Amino acid sequence: MEPWTFRQYVSDWGEWPFRDWYNEQETRVRVLFDFYKDLLRNRENWLMPEIKEFRLFDGPHAPLGEIRYRADDEDRHGRMVKRRRIRPIGFLRETEHDFILFVGCEEIRNGQYIPSDAPDKALRLFREFQLGKGTLYELD
C-alpha cells in the first residue's frame, strides 16, 4: 500500500496556519501529532467506523475531517491532571491519497474549540483551495 502524504495549505498572502499552530504547541502535543501522522500515513482505510483517530465532519463543516488524539497534561507520576483533545483539521483527498491540513486546534467539549473559529477558518481556507488559490507544501 502506498503511504498517505500529509500536506499543509499556505494562503496566497503567506499565511501558514497549520505550521504556526504546530510551532506554538507544547512538545508533547507536537510529538503526538507526529506519532499519529506516522500511524495514519500507513493506514489503508481512514474511514472504517472503528477508527477513532480520524473522523469526517457532518453538518456545516463537511467535507472536512479532523485527526483526533489526546495529549493530556500529566503529573510526574503519569497521572492525568487535565484532559486535552487535539484536533488538526483538514481534507482527506482520496484521489490524491493525501491529507491537506488547514488548521490545528483543541476541542474543549463537544463542538467547542480553541480557537473557537477553527473549523470555520478551516472551511474558509478549504473554499479558497477549491478556487485554485494558495499552495500546498508537504509536511516533513
Added chain:
Amino acid sequence: MNWISARWKKLRDKKYREEFVAAQAKRAIPFQIRALMRKKGISQQQLAERSGLTQGVISRAANPTYGRLTLNTILRVAAGFDMAFIGIFVPFGKLESFFDRMSEEQLGNVLTFSEEDAIRTRLSEEDQPTATDIQQAAKLNTGNATRMEKLPTKVKKDSVRPTKIETGNLFDVPGGAYGR
C-alpha cells in the same frame, strides 16, 4: 541516503526526544495489542482469560490514551498472546527507523510461539523449502515478511555434493563445510 531526516532534526531537542520515547512506549504498545487482537481474532475477554487478567485491565492496556501500563501487565499480555516482548534500551536511530515503518498491519504481524514452531518444524523436515516457507522464515527472522536478508540457506540434499569437484571449490577443502 539522507542521514539527517526532518525527524532527526526534531530529535536534537532533548525534550522532544523524551516525549518521543514516551509516545512510543505509551501509545505504540496499546496500538499493537489492538492490532494483534484484530489480526488473531481474539476478543478482550478471551485475551484477559489467556493472560490471567481482567477484561478491564485488557481494555486499559489496549487504550493508547491510558498511558500507565505496567511492565507486569505487558508481560502478562505477551504470555496471553504467547509472544515475546523485548523492552530494551536502544539508540534513537533504531526508534526512528521503527517509526518510519510503523503501521498497524506490521504491528499485528507477529507469530505466536506455536505458529513459529510449526514453521520451524516443517522447515527442518523438508528438503526444499517452498516460496511460502521462505516468506515465513523471513518472518521468523525479522518479524516482517518484506525483509529477506536473513533467509535460511537450506538447500536440497541432492545438490549438496557436486558430481565434479573443481579446484578451489569449497567442498574440496579438507575439513571444509561438509568435513569430507
